[in-house]
Amino acid sequence: MQTWLRDDIQQTAQGQEADRILRSCTHCGFCLATCPTYQLLGDERDSPRGRIYLIKQVLEGREPSAQTQLHLDRCLTCRACETTCPSGVQYGRLADIGRELVEQQVPRSRAAGLQRLTLRWLLPRRRLFGALLRLGQQFQPLVPSALRDKIPPRRQAPAWPADGRHRRQVLMLEGCVQPAMDPVINPQTARLLDQLGIGVVRTPASGCCGAIDQHLGHPETARQRIRRNIDAWWPAIEAGAEAIIVNASGCGVQVKDYAHLMADDPKYADKAERVTTLCKDPVELLLEEEARLEPAPDMPRAIAFQSPCTLQHGQKLGGRVEALLSRIGFSLTPVADAHLCCGSAGTYSVLQPELSRRLRQNKLANLKAGSPALIASANIGCITHLGAAADIPVRHWLELLQVKDGTNP
Known part of the structure; x- marks a missing residue:
């Protein structure tokens, strides 16, 4: 795909990455067959190829509209198109760049802006979110219907295994909403690893992986969260932790992208590269222990x-x-x-x-x-x-x- 990006964008690292991604797209349309929103809506602007054209227009200087924003908002960032694409187009990264640029140029209604700000402010705050969720579980019939089915039944968390019992040690991203939404998952992961002779080092100072801000058009806030996690994990990494286990695959894909997201940060680039190398989904570790x-x-x-x-x-x-x-x-x-x-x-x-x-x-x-x-x-x-x-x-x-x-x- 030929591009003529605006000079002020072309000279930036973001613009150069976008230009490279756009040029790899061959207009083949294979992505349409596996795009969930295109299958539902039948509008090419709600397909990867259509959204690529919309982002390209913005990068070339065309003023985005509320319609541009709507079609980018409707994208799930599921990246099924990347699996299908024969040219290896990194659509997910391009979508993040497009959302950021459009977010800067197209004002949202007060209600829509407040909704997004609330999500970005509340969800990463583990304790506050957990307290509000427990209130919602207690008074669920009083919760507005639009949010009622977002409240899962309360489950009793099992005890975490004792620390320091094993030579092998891993870190684990406990996440922001997961401990409240399903408090069983993290300790159950730690208990399973404990039975396999692998200890989990807990890092209370770590928090949200940054994906919420990243995909809502606020990458600098995402980078702040990435720095916080790296700082929280680094002492254990230096002490020899062999992996960072992330049992929420949505967070895992974000942590595995830390090296890319922090590549231009001179203080954190090397550390982010190390974190990306250490990050593993549980299946990558458990395949080695399958016989047990x-x-x-x-x-x-x-x-x-x-x-x-x-x-x-x-x-x-x-x-x-x-x-x-x-x-x-x-x-x-x-x-x-x-x-x-x-x-x-x-x-x-x-x-x-x-x-x-x-x-x-x-x-x-x-x-x-x-x-x-x-x-x-x-x-x-x-x-x-x-x-x-x-x-x-x-x-x-x-x-x-x-x-x-x-x-x-």
């Missing part, structure tokens, strides 16, 4: 796995969890259109509720077609979003596992 794993006795064997977009398209780990679960004894039911988004997509289910509900309805129909007893996933947003409308349990796949008797260290 088995299904937990209280879990059904017939399950459907919903592979989050951030796992299969963002981290390029599609099929890994499914294969592991199958080999250790689960029976995975078939899922049609497994590459399509469930509609959660971070804050998308709040900002685009109608499209999100339609995508969820389609996803649940496909997940339940094989009559599973449980749906497993790898991302807190997907788990909460699907669980609000499913009539069978939706759980993180790590909850389904245990270490075989006699193999504990």
Whole structure:
């Protein structure tokens, strides 16, 4: 694709990256077949190819409109188009650049601006969000209907294992909303690793991975959150932590991108590169321990796995969890259109509720077609979003596992 970017943009690192991405696009249209919003709406401006043209126009000096903003807002950033693209177009990065530029130029209504500001301000504040969620759980009938199904049932968290018992040590991003939305996932991950002889070093000073701000057009705030996490993790990294485990795939894809996002920061670039190298999804670690794993006795064997977009398209780990679960004894039911988004997509289910509900309805129909007893996933947003409308349990796949008797260290 030929480009003529504005001089003031062309001279920036952001502009040069955008120019490179645009030039890699060959207009082939393969992406249309796997874009969830194009399938629902049939408008090419709601497809990757259409949005690329809209971003290109902005970069070349055309003033964006509210319609430009709307079509970029409707993008899930699921990155299914990247998996499909034969030219390797890095659409997700281009979408972030486009959103940032349009956000700077197109004012939002007071209500829309306040909604986005509230999400960016509230969600990363773990304690405040947790306190408000507990209030919502206690008084759920009084919560506005638009938010009511965003409130999951309260679950009792198991105890964390004791610290310092193992030679092998890893860090774990505990996240911002996950500890409140599903308090079982993090300690269950730590307990499973503990049984495998791997200790989890907790870092209370770490927080939000930065993805919320990154995808809502505020990358500098995202970088501030990245610096905070790197500072919190660095002592343990220097002490020899072998990995940073991120059990929310949406956060994992962000942390794996820290090297790129901080490349122009002289103080943090090298540290960010190290963090990116250490970041692992749990499946990357557990595949090495597969022979020691088995299904937990209280879990059904017939399950459907919903592979989050951030796992299969963002981290390029599609099929890994499914294969592991199958080999250790689960029976995975078939899922049609497994590459399509469930509609959660971070804050998308709040900002685009109608499209999100339609995508969820389609996803649940496909997940339940094989009559599973449980749906497993790898991302807190997907788990909460699907669980609000499913009539069978939706759980993180790590909850389904245990270490075989006699193999504990």
